[in-house]
Amino acid sequence: EDQVTQSPEALRLQEGESSSLNCSYTVSGLRGLFWYRQDPGKGPEFLFTLYSAGEEKEKERLKATLTKKESFLHITAPKPEDSATYLCAVQAMDNFNKFYFGSGTKLNVKP
Amino acid sequence: EAGVTQFPSHSVIEKGQTVTLRCDPISGHDNLYWYRRVMGKEIKFLLHFVKESKQDESGMPNNRFLAERTGGTYSTLKVQPAELEDSGVYFCASGGRPGETQYFGPGTRLLVL
Numbered sequence: 001e002d003q004v005t006q007s008p009e010a011l012r013l014q015e016g017e018s019s020s021l022n023c024s025y026t027v028s029g030l031r032g033l034f035w036y037r038q039d040p041g042k043g044p045e046f047l048f049t050l051y052s053a054g055e056e057k058e059k060e061r062l063k064a065t066l067t068k069k070e071s072f073l074h075i076t077a078p079k080p081e082d083s084a085t086y087l088c089a090v091q092a093m094d095n096f097n098k099f100y101f102g103s104g105t106k107l108n109v110k111p
Numbered sequence: 112e113a114g115v116t117q118f119p120s121h122s123v124i125e126k127g128q129t130v131t132l133r134c135d136p137i138s139g140h141d142n143l144y145w146y147r148r149v150m151g152k153e154i155k156f157l158l159h160f161v162k163e164s165k166q167d168e169s170g171m172p173n174n175r176f177l178a179e180r181t182g183g184t185y186s187t188l189k190v191q192p193a194e195l196e197d198s199g200v201y202f203c204a205s206g207g208r209p210g211e212t213q214y215f216g217p218g219t220r221l222l223v224l
Contacts, residue, residue, distance in 0.1 A: 004153070031210065043115070043202055043215035044154070087154070096210035097142070097167060101154040 002027045006088055006102035013109050016077050021105045023088030024070040031096045033071050035064050036087040038104070044087055078109045113138065115205050115216035123222045129191040132219045136185070136205030143186050144206070144213055145178060149199035160186060161209070193223045 007022045025033070032051050036044035048057040050066040057064045061082065063074045073086055085106045089099040116135045124130050136143045145157040157176070158168040162183035171178070175194070180186040190197050200220050204213035 034212065036215070041217070043117075043217045046212055046214060049212055089154075091210065095167065097144070097159045098156045098170070099144075099146075099154075099213060100156075101146075103153045 002090070002092055002100050004088055004090055004100050004102035006086075006105050008105060009103065010106045011108070013075075013078055013107070015079055015109055015111050018074070018076045018078070020075070021073040021086055021107070022070060023073070023102055025088075025090045025100075026069075027090050027092045027100065029093035031091045031093045033066055034089045034091070034099065035071070035073055036089065038085045038087055047086075075107070078107075080109050080111050083107055083109045115203055115214055117201075117203050117216040117219050119219060120217065121220045121222075123224065124193055125224050126195055127192045128223075129189065130193055130221060132188045132190075132201050132203075132221070134186045134188070134203030134205075134216060136203070137207075137214055140205035140207050140214075141183065142206040142209055142211075142213075143180060144204040145186070145188055146202040146204065146215075147199050148202070149196070154202065157188075190221075193221075195223050197221065198223045 003026045005024050035047040038044045048064040053068045061076050065072045085104040087104045088102045118133045143160040146154050148154045156170040159166045160180045177189045200218045202218045204215045206213045
């Protein structure tokens with residue numbers, strides 16, 4: 001069964017304290033892995049798509065990486081405005097229209 | 112460019128009542144998806160439209176849920192009759208081509224009492 005697990009469930013950082021969020025997956029042939037950011041009361045906001053192991057994408061203080069079993073979202077020198085829930089979703093080769101989401105990591109960056 | 116919009120933003124109904132949720136996708140997006148997150152769980156796929164055709168409704172929980180997309184533009188998701196376990200946040204997403212990035216709306220928060 002296709003499955004996505006995110007860790008930690010919650011993460012508290014001081015402003016400027018870098019860290020990484022993990023998304024591990026089991027899927028019958030990965031087609032793509034997506035990272036989203038979700039603010040309270042809003043819908044998921046697209047951040048990155050990764051398609052193959054070794055691929056990296058960057059946006060401001062965020063960098064996403066992908067291996068054959070997991071993805072990391074690295075946050076460098078975070079700011080309070082980076083506080084949000086970060087969601088990982090995967091799509092499988094045999095049905096790439098259906099996204100499987102993890103439960104998310106709730107990040108709180110304190111000033 | 113306007114994003115995906117959903118209406119209403121919140122709905123509180125009693126068990127046994129009917130509720131209809133609406134989703135307007137990004138203009139030009141043929142692919143429209145419905146997802147749901149119930150309390151404490153992850154977001155889960157419900158169904159996928161390509162234009163007005165249902166491509167995959169494998170995630171629909173039961174026959175109390177009916178989704179339509181007449182004319183291939185906006186979509187509605189009707190729950191009739193609503194049960195307590197239907198409470199949650201219903202998200203709509205749209206995409207330009209199959210398998211590409213899905214862009215999500217703000218969600219409809221449904222509470223069934």
